[in-house]
Amino acid sequence: xxxxxxxxxxxxxxxxxxxLSEKYSGIFSPETVERYxxxxxxxxxxxxxxxxxxxxxxxxxxxxxxxxLGQSQGSIDSxxxxxxxxxxxxxxxxxxxAALLADxxxxxxxxxxxxxxxxxxxxxxxxxALDERGLDLSGAYPKPLTDDVVRAADYVITxxxxxxxxxxxxxxxxxxxxxxxxxxxxxxxxxxxxxxDGNVRxxxxxxxx
Amino acid sequence: xxxxxxxxxxxxxxxxxxxLSEKYSGIFSPETVERYxxxxxxxxxxxxxxxxxxxxxxxxxxxxxxxxLGQSQGSIDSxxxxxxxxxxxxxxxxxxxAALLADxxxxxxxxxxxxxxxxxxxxxxxxxALDERGLDLSGAYPKPLTDDVVRAADYVITxxxxxxxxxxxxxxxxxxxxxxxxxxxxxxxxxxxxxxDGNVRxxxxxxxx
Numbered sequence: 001x002x003x004x005x006x007x008x009x010x011x012x013x014x015x016x017x018x019x020l021s022e023k024y025s026g027i028f029s030p031e032t033v034e035r036y037x038x039x040x041x042x043x044x045x046x047x048x049x050x051x052x053x054x055x056x057x058x059x060x061x062x063x064x065x066x067x068x069l070g071q072s073q074g075s076i077d078s079x080x081x082x083x084x085x086x087x088x089x090x091x092x093x094x095x096x097x098a099a100l101l102a103d104x105x106x107x108x109x110x111x112x113x114x115x116x117x118x119x120x121x122x123x124x125x126x127x128x129a130l131d132e133r134g135l136d137l138s139g140a141y142p143k144p145l146t147d148d149v150v151r152a153a154d155y156v157i158t159x160x161x162x163x164x165x166x167x168x169x170x171x172x173x174x175x176x177x178x179x180x181x182x183x184x185x186x187x188x189x190x191x192x193x194x195x196x197d198g199n200v201r202x203x204x205x206x207x208x209x
Numbered sequence: 210x211x212x213x214x215x216x217x218x219x220x221x222x223x224x225x226x227x228x229l230s231e232k233y234s235g236i237f238s239p240e241t242v243e244r245y246x247x248x249x250x251x252x253x254x255x256x257x258x259x260x261x262x263x264x265x266x267x268x269x270x271x272x273x274x275x276x277x278l279g280q281s282q283g284s285i286d287s288x289x290x291x292x293x294x295x296x297x298x299x300x301x302x303x304x305x306x307a308a309l310l311a312d313x314x315x316x317x318x319x320x321x322x323x324x325x326x327x328x329x330x331x332x333x334x335x336x337x338a339l340d341e342r343g344l345d346l347s348g349a350y351p352k353p354l355t356d357d358v359v360r361a362a363d364y365v366i367t368x369x370x371x372x373x374x375x376x377x378x379x380x381x382x383x384x385x386x387x388x389x390x391x392x393x394x395x396x397x398x399x400x401x402x403x404x405x406d407g408n409v410r411x412x413x414x415x416x417x418x
């Protein structure tokens with residue numbers, strides 16, 4: 001039990017809750033925001049090995065989830081298509097797909113990713129292979145699939161996570177069969193990135209219509 | 210993707226949300242209740258292998274979490290000590306401890322359990338070893354550690370789950386070192402149950418004061 005760190009985090013999370021309550025004033029109650037912040041923190045704590053920056057990562061996660069929830073309820077504007085990529089650990093495949101689509105589509109889509117059983121850290125070879133393409137994953141982190149991000153999505157793309165994703169009407173669901181980057185070396189990861197890139201380009205063409 | 214089941218579940222969860230909103234009327238907004246119901250469902254979906262009864266399990270989980278949240282905020286009465294047991298998968302050690310304390314203390318404590326990385330089903334030998342003692346685990350299910358149940362707890366007992374549990378002031382934290390039932394046969398599980406029973410009796414004596 002790392003008591004001092006956790007006690008400090010509680011203070012940070014309390015301030016985060018106040019800050020996000022202002023940001024989402026008129027959309028969500030302060031109680032809802034606080035619940036999102038603290039539950040996001042506890043959820044990430046369960047799988048995070050390194051606890052540095054956990055409070056700021058949880059803040060980002062809670063903010064993103066609140067935005068998704070508001071978008072799904074129509075209380076926050078959602079001017080571009082929302083795309084969600086889901087794999088098992090959210091340390092490889094779904095992170096690759098999210099980074100590539102964001103790169104191709106820029107601000108013409110809003111991209112999220114999640115995992116059914118989130119890992120503790122991004123796959124280092126995945127980070128390296130995307131870095132070779134000029135894509136920076138330093139802000140990315142593994143996170144569990146939550147109901148809010150599924151609801152916000154127009155497109156849900158699953159990769160190896162079985163039935164973990166709730167099915168709601170009015171969304172386009174796709175399932176991509178891909179090799180798990182955890183099973184291969186850097187060259188193998190590069191091939192997986194290339195394969196995902198092909199899928200992502202096809203998806204982006206479909207989204208543009 | 211099991212679309213028909215999931216579509217049916219959505220209807221059940223919607224009715225559940227309405228029912229729990231009435232139950233918690235004046236304590237939580239219908240929005241908060243609906244969030245708890247749907248997030249609890251998605252959370253259990255991620256790790257559940259068998260999806261039968263998932264909606265009713267999620268209903269129980271959401272109800273229990275809302276009660277914990279209300280208790281921690283003082284809006285729901287909490288007349289007896291609240292005890293939370295946390296292990297890794299919530300399929301063995303924490304379930305054993307929860308069942309034994311509930312058996313010894315009856316309605317003199319409120320007992321919860323959770324896991325840092327919840328498994329898909331209770332350990333069959335654990336179910337068998339507790340059945341030999343007349344304790345029925347048929348209603349038990351693995352569930353992740355959430356912020357609400359930590360907040361509600363007066364006593365938090367961790368078993369092998371490291372730093373996964375947030376530390377709040379004013380609670381009694383204990384850590385029990387125990388063999389994982391997954392690593393042993395039925396005789397081994399019986400020994401673990403006996404060891405946990407000794408710890409639980411000591412804890413119950415401490416709680417009674």
